[in-house]
Amino acid sequence: MYVYSEFDRDFVRDRNAQFREQVARRLSGALTEDEFKPLRLMNGVYLQLHAYMLRVAIPYGTLNSAQMRKLAYLAQRWDKGYGHFTTRQNIQYNWPALTDIPDMLDALAEVGMHAIQTSGNTIRNVTADHFAGAAADEIADPRPVAELLRQWSTDHPEFQYLPRKFKIAVTGSPLDRAVIRAHDIGLRLVRDADGAPGYEVIVGGGLGRTPMVGQVLTPFLPQADLLPYVEAIVSVYNLLGRRDNKYKARIKITVHENGIDEIRRRVEARFARLRKEFRGVDQQMLASIEAQFAPPAFEVGRSALPYEDAREIDPVFQAWSDTNIHPHKRDDHAIVTVSLKRPGETPGDASAEQMRVLADLAQEFGHDELRISHEQNVILPHVHRADLPTLHARLRRAGLATANAGLISDIIACPGMDYCALATARSIPVAQEIASRFEALKLEHEVGPMKIKISGCINACGHHHVGHIGILGLDRAGVENYQITLGGDAGPDMVLGERAGAGFPADRIVDAVEALVRGYLDLRAGPAETFLDTYRRLGAEPFRAILYPTEKVHAA
């Protein structure tokens, strides 16, 4: 894992001192609220419905046990004993006092963490595949380049006051677990015909009120060209992006309005000027970052038999290992997903106590590594299979052994009306009710892979457009109303879901989801056909007929 250099440490320390002083100047009136707002945002401080919120970066989703324990400490000392993991590999504290935040930032700095650029109209925390460095299907670990981008984007003098926020994601796998086509810039590690490393560069993706699938700006960018090329993209956007309307300010709209060819032309012109500014030092730094991400010293020669045995005798372990384990690049190891989606709980919330348990387990069984996934779960990326039964038992005791990764109750939900000032409806309670309903029905494992995603307003932080079933909470004349989209997919060939039809009131949305799922079970060609496959085979009509049985549905 990357360890802060002296340079990083000095930077974060000075930045924290600067923010402490800015808070003081805001309180004295030397800074107006308008002037202070971008400053607090670029240090992760939001003004929410009830209080300030601090959003802490977990760069590319990777952290160690000491860092996890520090997150637990913050939750206990300055919040209500828990934190909320988000869809962008951050953790949010919903109840700190503004005057405590400088102390919280200093505490984070002790373990090499920060909240820099987790909000505001700037380049945000760079996200990456949460199975990075461990997955069997990976071409290369995306985290070193994500770290390089973190450094390059931090306090970049040109890009602190962009038209709008700017999100970059990197994946090292063709399976794309980082949803790169839904980002302002998405990067996929690829190799050219001669095996030289480079990147496929995607631009202009995003969800929100105008969802768009990102487009290929270049299919192959040589590795050494990355920083000047990305700098060229953001620089073009900074001048060309719209500032007259905040809903048209993201780069997806700039790309849409100007066309991908015009954007490419401008980026290449800018790139031609910038390329020579980079004299290769960045590549040396990348190499030294890569060395820090060397794989841990795996235990070799140890038998995985205890795992096989436990699967045979313990059905609870078997069910959990069916869903919450992913193939590791080493056969005798596994990637473990610890679900933060226990039915009835808030998706993505973890208590300080649970965070400490996870830190202990990472230390004992997981080479001291943890990951936060954009699906709001915690990952232990390197666990020997022989340790899985013990690990599972320990997770059970902490209420962390929910066997639902990738299933219907593994729901992504934004904070919604419970926390968010922009919300038009609640989203967490809907997630809780759906999970509890399917828990009671005992249908979850029969239904198989299913991604439900819920947003509390059209800003789409819950990614409902790419849910197999998406739910969008709206306000219809003061009453919550939930619109369903169908057939979305966040995979490598990202697909935006289609609106099913009229929305449902809060007391009928869970019934509607149940009806859809029961309908799918009737319609599927066999148990191996997933909801998404059935939807693709049959189209929306049979599902619309299930949702709106009294309306005449015409085949399109």
Added chain:
Amino acid sequence: MNVIVTDRGFGHEAIPTVWISLAEALSAPAEGVADLRVHLDPDTDPAALAPLLGRLGAVRVAFPSSADGRGFTIARQLRLMGYEGSLRAYGHVIADQYSLARRAGFDDVEISHDLASRQPEHMWTGPESRRQQDYQARLRG
């Protein structure tokens, strides 16, 4: 009279600069007229200055609001195009942006008296506005 902020602190121009617009500069006769002092609006495409590069005496870029960062890119582009003359940020630039402005290529910042009295000199020259670390310079080498 506006305040000019430099690394040495607050100052004033003994004789205020007379600025002309980009359109005026572009229509100035090519012969004989050097030392053009051009004021740029934030929606200017820096490439439009290419024909003037050899004849510019000073450039001033407007910041209509401290949240509008286009001027930072304009400054950097002008420097990348080879412009080495005086480059000034003008308008709603706050003390917290001084180090960004300098690193983007500006030499100084011109602010109103109101702003200068709300954010006095020490806020611009304190250690916080003189951050040493510069990730970008470090990566470029």
